[in-house]
Amino acid sequence: MIEREQVPMDVVFVGAGPANLASALHLKAEIKRHDELVEKGFKPGRQIGDLEIAIVEKGSFVGAHILSGGVMDPIAIRELMPDFLAQGCPVDTVVTEDAAWYLTPTRGFVAPITPPPLKNKGKYIVSLSKVCEWLGEKCEEAGINIFPEFPAAEILYDENDAVIGVRTGDKGIDKDGHKKPNFEPGVDLLAKVTVLGEGSRGSLAKQLMSRLGLMEGKEPQVFSLGVKELWEVPEGNFAEGMVVHTLGFPSDTRTYGGGWIYGMKNNVVSIGYVTGLDYEDPNIDPHHEFQKYKTHPKVAKILAGGKMIKYGAKTINAGGYYTMPKLYADGVLIVGDSASFLNGQRIKGIHTAMKSGMLAAETIVGAFDHEDFSSKTLKHFEEKVNLSWIYDELHAVRNFHGAFQKGRWSGLINTGLQFLTKGMAWGFMPKEHHVAGHERMQKLGEGKSDASRYAELKFDKELTFDKVTDVFYGAVAHDEDQPSHLHVLDTEICATRCAEEYDNPCQRFCPAAVYEMETDAVSGRKELKVNFSNCVHCKTCDIADPYQIINWVTPEGGGGPNYKGM
Numbered sequence: 360m361i362e363r364e365q366v367p368m369d370v371v372f373v374g375a376g377p378a379n380l381a382s383a384l385h386l387k388a389e390i391k392r393h394d395e396l397v398e399k400g401f402k403p404g405r406q407i408g409d410l411e412i413a414i415v416e417k418g419s420f421v422g423a424h425i426l427s428g429g430v431m432d433p434i435a436i437r438e439l440m441p442d443f444l445a446q447g448c449p450v451d452t453v454v455t456e457d458a459a460w461y462l463t464p465t466r467g468f469v470a471p472i473t474p475p476p477l478k479n480k481g482k483y484i485v486s487l488s489k490v491c492e493w494l495g496e497k498c499e500e501a502g503i504n505i506f507p508e509f510p511a512a513e514i515l516y517d518e519n520d521a522v523i524g525v526r527t528g529d530k531g532i533d534k535d536g537h538k539k540p541n542f543e544p545g546v547d548l549l550a551k552v553t554v555l556g557e558g559s560r561g562s563l564a565k566q567l568m569s570r571l572g573l574m575e576g577k578e579p580q581v582f583s584l585g586v587k588e589l590w591e592v593p594e595g596n597f598a599e600g601m602v603v604h605t606l607g608f609p610s611d612t613r614t615y616g617g618g619w620i621y622g623m624k625n626n627v628v629s630i631g632y633v634t635g636l637d638y639e640d641p642n643i644d645p646h647h648e649f650q651k652y653k654t655h656p657k658v659a660k661i662l663a664g665g666k667m668i669k670y671g672a673k674t675i676n677a678g679g680y681y682t683m684p685k686l687y688a689d690g691v692l693i694v695g696d697s698a699s700f701l702n703g704q705r706i707k708g709i710h711t712a713m714k715s716g717m718l719a720a721e722t723i724v725g726a727f728d729h730e731d732f733s734s735k736t737l738k739h740f741e742e743k744v745n746l747s748w749i750y751d752e753l754h755a756v757r758n759f760h761g762a763f764q765k766g767r768w769s770g771l772i773n774t775g776l777q778f779l780t781k782g783m784a785w786g787f788m789p790k791e792h793h794v795a796g797h798e799r800m801q802k803l804g805e806g807k808s809d810a811s812r813y814a815e816l817k818f819d820k821e822l823t824f825d826k827v828t829d830v831f832y833g834a835v836a837h838d839e840d841q842p843s844h845l846h847v848l849d850t851e852i853c854a855t856r857c858a859e860e861y862d863n864p865c866q867r868f869c870p871a872a873v874y875e876m877e878t879d880a881v882s883g884r885k886e887l888k889v890n891f892s893n894c895v896h897c898k899t900c901d902i903a904d905p906y907q908i909i910n911w912v913t914p915e916g917g918g919g920p921n922y923k924g925m
């Protein structure tokens with residue numbers, strides 16, 4: 360039995376992403392406002408005073424694990440801090456021009472008008488990692504405690520299943536599970552309200568939804584994987600402030616996918632490709648889709664003569680409104696991507712994540728005012744969301760992704776019609792509406808599996824890169840003498856059923872070459888090898904595995920990618 364320190368806090372935020380950082384800052388400001396109004400007699404209730412607020416973050420610094428395309432709609436940050444630019448928010452570039460391209464394998468067509476959801480003029484191209492680092496500094500200035508390298512490993516519940524805080528991960532356990540000389544037990548951070556803002560497929564949010572049935576009556580969450588590189592390109596190849604979104608090559612018409620190319624300062628280009636993790640063909644490899652994307656003549660021309668400087672991969676919640684869990688339970692709220700707040704049609708979630716965090720903060724003020732941290736008070740969070748512009752934005756595109764599960768043309772026609780009808784589905788959705796991605800993966804030989812889809816893709820290390828090289832550019836590091844954080848619950852399935860039925864798709868869907876099937880020289884039997892130290896924490900394996908036997912848990916704090924500046 361390990362003795363653990365108990366640290367009493369008032370509010371604990373899990374994850375230092377845009378949702379939680381905005382939430383913590385807004386909470387501080389709203390408490391001050393509330394107390395002043397109560398003091399002057401303009402508001403009934405009690406003064407709350409100083410709260411102990413903590414943000415725990417698994418990365419080595421705030422921003423280390425933050426990755427986005429990223430064009431930021433400033434609507435939420437403006438509400439949080441109207442003078443965010445004057446206060447030094449590190450936006451990179453203002454969007455001055457945008458375009459939509461349709462790519463065939465050899466040609467590219469520029470849409471005569473950019474579809475309204477993809478219009479970005481006046482918005483900001485950002486490194487979300489840098490914006491979060493800056494928000495973290497603002498939080499610290501406001502007296503909020505931030506603990507980097509402290510992954511929240513478990514949720515703490517009381518005897519009635521109310522959440523009472525989180526336990527952080529132990530440090531100093533070797534790969535066989537024994538304590539090393541530097542062993543430090545995790546601590547129990549006790550909180551009246553815990554806010555889960557861990558990003559897409561949050562490991563604690565997943566546990567919570569399952570234990571408390573928060574997805575009951577909701578459609579399954581649906582995800583996409585974005586794979587991104589930053590490039591330095593020669594002057595004149597691509598204009599600063601230019602934003603391009605593409606559809607078509609290399610995705611087939613049954614697979615959801617699209618690319619982006621954003622022109623940043625100093626001739627840096629953010630380029631990436633999103634593949635829906637609800638693809639049917641188990642041969643698909645989202646990293647290879649991106650590499651193939653860069654070989655398109657119109658895209659390759661932009662990168663010609665340039666060099667890749669950074670790599671990253673991250674999943675996003677693509678399902679939207681219908682796939683949002685119940686957002687509250689006793690003692691806990693879920694915000695941002697963890698609760699599917701992203702607008703899939705605009706491929707934007709920074710603004711909705713921040714706004715969800717701010718509404719959570721306002722709910723928490725009410726909870727402290729009434730000294731009630733149960734669902735009775737915390738349910739107001741969901742009501743606030745449904746009364747805010749988040750509802751207007753997400754409800755109007757509620758059927759966007761589902762229609763693409765019937766193929767590209769169905770998705771596009773539905774997108775046009777829903778734009779005119781504020782989101783009606785028009786019969787283009789699959790019968791079941793959103794279907795969980797892993798359930799859509801077909802076995803080899805079923806449907807149209809194509810084992811030769813990357814036959815012509817060569818990794819020349821100039822334009823295209825293999826996964827191991829890319830991982831190097833993600834600056835990924837984990838102490839190798841620790842237990843693997845990728846729990847494969849039954850490796851016998853990998854060696855037998857999965858090998859026969861899907862040819863082990865984990866080798867392809869992981870964008871960091873973590874999973875390999877090795878053939879034993881003597882028995883000829885296939886065995887799974889997990890190179891966990893390559894992991895970029897994208898969560899794809901936890902989502903896409905057709906047998907759902909991969910469980911991603913937090914590794915020792917500080918490990919993972921370093922997305923500084925991404």
Ligand code: SF4
Binds near residue numbers: 872900
């Ligand atoms: Fe992503 Fe899983 Fe691969 Fe890690 S192991 S990079 S979470 S797919």
